[in-house]
Amino acid sequence: MEKKFTSDEVPLGQLLDQARSGSLQLPDFQRGWVWDDNHIKSLLVSISLSYPIGAVMTLRTGNPDVRFRPRPLEGVDLARTVEPEVLLLDGQQRMTSLYLALRSGNPVPTRDDRRNKLSRVYFADINKCLDPNQDPEDAIVSVPEGGVARTFLGETTTDVSTRDKQVASEMFPLGIVFDSEAKGAWQFTYLEHGPGTLEERFGKWRRFQEGVINAFERYQVPTIELAKSTPKEAVCQVFEKVNTGGVSLTVFELLTATYAADDFNLRTDWDERSARLTEHTLLERFEATYFLQILALLSTFDRRRRHLADKPGDDKPPAVSCKRRDILNLRLEDYRKWADQATEALSRVVRFLHAEHIYKAPDLPYATQLVPLAAIFAVLGEQADGHGIHQMLRQWYWCGVFGEMYGGSTETRFAIDLQDVTAWVLNAEDEPRTVREAQFQAQRLLTLRTRNSAAYKGIYALQMKRGGRDFRTGNTIDIHAYFDDAIDIHHIFPQRWCATNGVADRIANCVVNKTAIDAHTIRRMGASAPSKYLARLESNERIEPADLDAILRSHDIDSVALRRDDFAAFFNTRFERLLKQIAEAMGKPVNRTADRSESPYADSRLGAEHVRSSIQAVIDAQESKVAEFKSTGRKNLATGEKDPAIEWGVVKTIAGFMNAHGGTLLVGVNDQGGVVGIEEDFPFVSKRDQDGWELWLTEVVARTLGKASAAELSVQMGQFDEGTVARIDVGPSATPVFATTPLKGDKKPKFLVRINNSTQELEGQEALKYQRSRWPT
Template sequence: MDKKFTSDEVPLAQLLGQADSGALQLPDFQRGWVWDDYGIRSLLASISLSYPIGAVMTLQTGNPEVKFRPRPLEGVEGTQQKEPDLLLLDGQQRATSLYLVLKSGRPVPTRDARNKKMERLYYVDIRAALDPAADREDAIVSVPADGQVKNFRGEVQLDLSTRDAEIAKEHFPLAAVLDYTETMAWQLKYLSEGPGESSDRLATWMAFNEGIINAFVQYQVPVIELIKATPKEAVCQVFEKVNTGGVSLTVFELLTATYAADDFNLRDDWADRESRFDQHGVLGRFRETDFLQVVTLLATLARREAFLVKNSDAAVAPAVSCKRKDVLRLALEDYQQWADIATKAIERVVPFLHSEHIFTSNDVPYPTQIVPLAAAIARLESDADSFGVRELLRRWLWCGVFGEMYGGSTETRFAFDLPDILTWVEDPEAEPRTVREAQFQAARLLSLRTRGSAAYKGLYALQMKRGGRDFRTGTTIDIHAHADDAIDIHHIFPQKWGSKNNVDARLIDSVVNKSAIDAHTNRRIGGNAPSAYLASIEKSDKISEAELDAILRSHDIAPHHLRDDNFPAFFTHRFERLVKQIEEAMGKPVNRASDGSDNPFAAQAAGSSDPAAVIAEMIQQGETKVIEFKSTGRLNTFTGDKDPAIEWSLLKTIAAFANAYGGSAIVGVADDGTVVGIEGDLPFVHKHDLDGWMLWFTKAVADSMGKLTAADLDIQPATIEDKLVLKIDVGPAAKPVFAKSPKDPKPVFMTRLGNATHELSGQELLDYLQQRWPTA
């Protein structure tokens, strides 16, 4: 194996001489010199005792693939235009400190223990240095730049402002220790004019020269020198391994130094782009390194595609990647080619996230997922705005979130996300690996308790997207309401209530028991039982019970469970609603426990909430915005025959509830509340039984409105007055639902206006869509 470095010992004077001449400089990515006065004195004391101070590491220059803009060590002047022979990778703080003290000839700019800036000159107290009982660090003295140490009253305590004063106080200036001429001049003056007897001065100087001065003059610094051929990523990796500052450099800082060699200021370029991103709160955590990853993904994909045009062997083609080493290899011309394209794509990510009701940087489930999303949008160009492609991107996004795919090292996933998404757009059967591999365990809902989890944030966004209405104002939660009303996620059954009623705190804190609620309403909820705070809201905000029920349904909350303070029934119903939302977002079933144990209250809720009693209560309430009665689903009670118009009437109600804020269709009950039952429908369904009716209706909804709407239904039978009645719960839809009549393939849009179902079209439809799905 070829050796990548050499090691040797270099005299300290030679090393500092190389720095002074510009032969040894710093790579521009090195941070500034930061040592304080105490650190400098400690370093000087170590050298005076010939103690090791650690090796320094240098890099031979001249490799065209490893170009960093050089800069002189701090304090070195007149070498800015000189090309160095060596770059100092490790040892900057020590080398700079020694250069400033021993070679620069000027006061050293440093800081005191309180981080206050000051300038100091450094001396050795000769008598203290020769005292074997004294601490050597006490013998290294620093004084202000004027050479005078004063007390708080301004009285001079130590004066070293002139050569005569230095001699009198027997303080040798370390600025002269490597300068033979200056040292000899100081020696001669000390021997002839110093304090005490001449014989004592001679003995003192000889001991000082032998023990202290020679320690500096003869000091050897271990130097590890990386050879010229060392690749850039290895240089950067080595630098970080040995960096005594303890702070890893980012690829941005390293690339800034690389581009500076070609007179391109990456830092200024990023500042301009960052100012554009800062206008969007949802990009608040998007950093410069993320931006470089987007650019690198685009550049490496273009490089791979160009290769494959000439060579069909994909196995040897350059890889799509944005790993650290690939970012460090990003050529300036590639950056300049793709940076503007990446910037525009990142800005286009903003409305996409807003359409998913992700409004702030704190709401973004995985900030890292913006990287491949932006790269994909950049390559898809205008196609990314088409409905079909946005649906694919949406599914990819939520599979990543609920599959919790971006929690660890993500660069490898980014690399296959980009080409996978592009292939998927061309071939809908070719699902990306992120979509294919994503799995969600239903029991995970029980452990999602804080917004630190991506899946928790994802459910928060889905709840708002499905039409969650503000408890207090009743308006749909969009980006404006989110900010204006301080919308956040809060408990539905309060923690205090849960504690009083011995409910497991883990379930009270679960995302199942939380929803988007404004700060004003949350304060009113306090620790009260739901039945109490709902009554308070109705009274203080003049909201009818039926209207508040509609608002609760928009959050997938069964109102009667809250009004009965029935936590098990509430939890079970909402657990199942959230499962369906996740399945709709991911486009695949979630994983369920075969024994139903993932829903902790399923068995208890089944016994605690009598469907017949619930339906009877709803019949007593009468038709509202969220309740509608249907005598039958297929039978025309006047003709006694199956009637498509009757079927279409029920389908329109389902579509209307989905497009509003959810609701319940009670089938088997006449408009006036008379229970008639669905028995008349059974001759017209398979096997003439309830299962046949439910199969028929589910298929009818799927044919009319799509499988997603059909999957969102919850059909619950009950026997009332010895007649079979069905309650069909419909959740609020995350996007507009258009329904097709069995007799007419033209889709129509239905919604609830007051207590009735209406068809909208033209400007009315456009206005409603904007109001209901404002970010769609």
């Protein structure tokens, strides 16, 4: 009986040479090459460790009854038409990836896990390859075409763009592993000029040659070859049975098969949990892999904790990790031990994020950040619900978002954050690395234009949390208003108005010119100037101008500038307010230029005049729900002396605005709108000038309302003929603010609210009712 197939082991280099020459090609019915960067890296790691990568299947050509149109592997450039000797039926994704990475001589055109196009070159980190304590997955490095890897801020992290830089970094380019001449030249340069002594370099190279390069050169690929006499029907049937579309089994599928041996149906268990979790709109896209990562974190965290309890001081305890191998090592007893705790923790994570006004899966800044957050909640248990700890978790969360720390490879950060955050909370250790390392550049606001960005989504949520009110109804946007009124992000100055009035698209479309608006209002706005659509809203919805001003201020919108269609004044004010919100959420200042000129409208030629003009506009609009005038900050004009009651009047107004929906306080202007000037206060402040006056304001607000409130103030000084006017812009607070009076004999904290044109104190049930309405979550 004629043998239908043969099996043998073929050197990897031989197969790649066959692909290069065209003697090994694909049948045209094969699907395209689809592997992403992570798949390619994982395959190269397996080769470097001499691990099996599975057999390939080929078909010997020459049967006149079995003729398929051939095509070369991806990346193979044949100068002429070549009739192949064999066709590759199974193993296309692996062989194409290996050819592109090791033999093509060009960067590999691949994708990341979000399907974004990449161009990559692969290197072996010699030191990590030789270190038995290093994860082999980290020893093979993917670098952008050109050899330079940079952070989001443009800082270079890896530069292997030349052979000398590769040698200095001890990063061997895998693309030359089968090119004897190029490999010899690289080896010569390394031995001649590499780091360390010649003896160290020689010893290191010898071990690298034996352990890694030889692994590639001597690698044998199990190959099943179908005889050329195999009929076409049989070839198609074999292909359909062996081909999996180029997608490897997921860890979930592999664990499902593993647990099945113990009569446990992982898929059924997950489907039941997933059905409960996705009742929360926030978790409707939550993946099984995320859940397994949480379990791996908890399992390895517990293993490390128990090890250190038994062996305190051990300098090499088991690592906390949730990489693929850690998930595959999850025993069934581990799954059963942690699955319920992880499920319950995810429900508590939903409550945490709802409190931050993140309600839907598309609005999550980073879906991946759910993994460490849920693990942290599981470890902390009920302690996570305490106010102080909640605030610590909130700071860590927003540092991750605005520092854009979860945009790349994340498994390592998951493990770091779980350990850092729990140690920070439970043992009062140093701030987590994510908090320390997170930075937000002020000019980043100008580049946040779509909801693809985590920081863009974060600003959206912060705006709503601080009490953003629905434009039409005036109600605070809570979870019910969010869904019932179809709240979405929209332009404040419409796009068409911006185009007509010379506002660049990049400015018109950035997050500074957007806020949460309901669908009904968006239709009312159209493409009109703000002054016109505000008038329509007032008329059609029967909103008093003062009430609409308060609604606008709840979104940190300067109502006076908006009503004047003054885009520059509006933009500058809101730009500064958003930066303060981000700084408050992160618990640290944003990064700014020395002259604070990041806004395109912060030009010094406009600055002083714009401030004076904006103050005059507030004066002309008179006092209202969102504007109040004070002649002085400390001096009693009747007695000529410093008066704590005058100081208390300033504090009361600021607290009232914060507890309402924000506003503007002008100091140096009397009730009739006449300029008095803050110079009247100079004899009663330390430096007797504007700087001394602003220092006094910051100190008194910090002392009576808290440092966080002091940091929230935006202060500008406008020069008039009669004197200097201080414009103090106050944003709505994300939480209730209580004031401690500087007056003698009265130290009870007071809850103050701006109601109509005055600031009033609320107590008891009246205060509680207001707070529940103002801060629904």
